[in-house]
């Protein structure tokens with residue numbers, strides 16, 4: 001359509017003079033103008049088919065790995081994620097683990113499950129903190145899992161977070177039955193309340209091992225600064241809620257990039273109303289973990 005394709009004929013037609021050249025050029029100019037107008041305007045009535053094609057091409061494109069360092073990986077991964085919030089930084093990973101992997105982890109955890117305990121603040125006792133955390137739980141180290149499932153999940157968490165595996169605590173697998181919950185709390189330990197800390201939990205990765213019919217959401221009551229005016233009752237299930245679904249992952253950070261505790265990372269587990277909730281938590285510290 002461009003005049004360029006006609007350049008071959010120009011040499012012979014120079015004698016025909018300016019008017020003809022002008023006419024030919026005009027015809028091509030208007031043809032091009034009208035053609036592009038047709039393409040840019042939505043004459044078919046459907047919604048912007050061109051941009052949708054562009055988006056899906058980007059999504060499905062395969063990327064080739066490039067040369068990598070000694071500790072790098074030979075392939076490009078495709079871990080899907082969605083930012084749920086920047087305040088606190090919370091990221092959702094749909095379909096992070098397979099249902100087979102989830103079933104396996106529950107099977108292993110069932111053998112050693114016992115009522116969950118709490119890190120106690122000054123003045124707190126197991127008696128006066130009853131009801132804050134009513135789930136059952138167990139710590140599972142990947143080195144004890146002969147099926148290799150926990151190791152695979154651990155490696156994938158390290159990939160997804162870019163935080164080294166050596167900074168992760170053992171998995172804490174929890175089971176919440178009907179009515180059981182975990183009231184709003186922080187995963188990081190404020191030295192003002194818990195005394196000096198050798199290291200800090202900087203991020204938490206939750207892997208939902210089961211679906212929950214009703215209730216059992218992970219909630220962030222202070223998301224984006226809401227409820228922070230002092231009126232929030234920490235027993236309340238409020239704010240941003242994430243519904244557990246088998247195999248999905250949820251990552252959130254308890255520390256700001258500068259290392260201070262993010263007050264908006266307050267979170268809890270709403271009571272289970274129907275069904276049972278199973279979740280595996282991997283706490284990731286800002287210092288090397290000793291023996292796990």
Ligand SMILES: *[C@@H]1O[C@H](CO)[C@@H](O)[C@H](O)[C@H]1NC(C)=O
Pocket residue numbers: 256257258259260
């Ligand atoms: C650390 O970062 C947070 C969030 O950006 C900010 O609100 C806070 O004042 C910072 N604290 C220090 C001690 O720099």
